Amino acid sequence: MALTGAPMLTSSASAATLKDGRWCNPARGYFPSGGHYGAPRGSYPHAGQDVTNSTGTAVYAAAAGTVIRRGTGVLTGRSGYGLVLSHGSGRYTYYGHLSRFRIALNARVSVGQRIGDMGATGNVTGPHLHFETHAGGLGATTNPVTYLSARGVDLGGGWSAISPGAAGTTVRAIQYLITQRGTKLVADGVYGSVSVSAVKKFQTSRGLVADGQVGPKTWPKLVYSLRQGNSGSHVRALQVMLNKHSAGLAVDGGFGSVTTSAVRAYQSANRLYVDGLAGAKTWEALVG
Ligand SMILES: [Zn+2]
Known part of the structure; x- marks a missing residue:
């Protein structure tokens, strides 16, 4: 819970932005009553x-950027331990009430990198992440739910929506998964026409709308339930997604004990059932 420096309630200035694969869900959890953007908070919404x-739930960078503020009271009216990331072009994200920082001030961070832990520092009633998006300058807050939704991200959890033209690690994972499904793709992380055609072919084969968008209907059919002993491109997909979230694995396509440990650590940090198996819920979190 935090106050704005000014009573700003601008909606996303760029709601039509492509679902470009460059943003991700910062933390898994639910929306508490009264915790929405614009809710009454004394003088300011x-x-x-x-x-x-x-407390301790992983908090990830919602996009690549630089840590420009780190500490308490780093924005007017906000309490507890907070971080501000700059993403360029006047875009910023803020992460409040953290229990722990996992990055240094001025550090460069990649999208999905773990930057802190959820907590209850400052003026709160319980542990949660207070997450803000600013577009058009620091202080120009926008609704984080709609801002991320316009970029294919379901804040708090849920499958991502990756559209043609997207780029990034999640696209690499799609390319590895499609390769495992039988159409060999170069895992270059660019969702271009060859990859889109392959996804459309896969969608048609599964009775899905062949729109080339990898979203909540396509993901569950595209991912594999994986466990120790599996090997192949689908395991590479898992490894690159774990690495997006700071696992540091070799992308060798072999699901051995090191990958099992990474899955378990990821599940624990994201409050998923910890079994070391990469099933649908774990995939949903990883690609979100
Ligand atoms: Zn809040």
């Missing part, structure tokens, strides 16, 4: 969206 989970 609530400047972000609250995402509730337990």
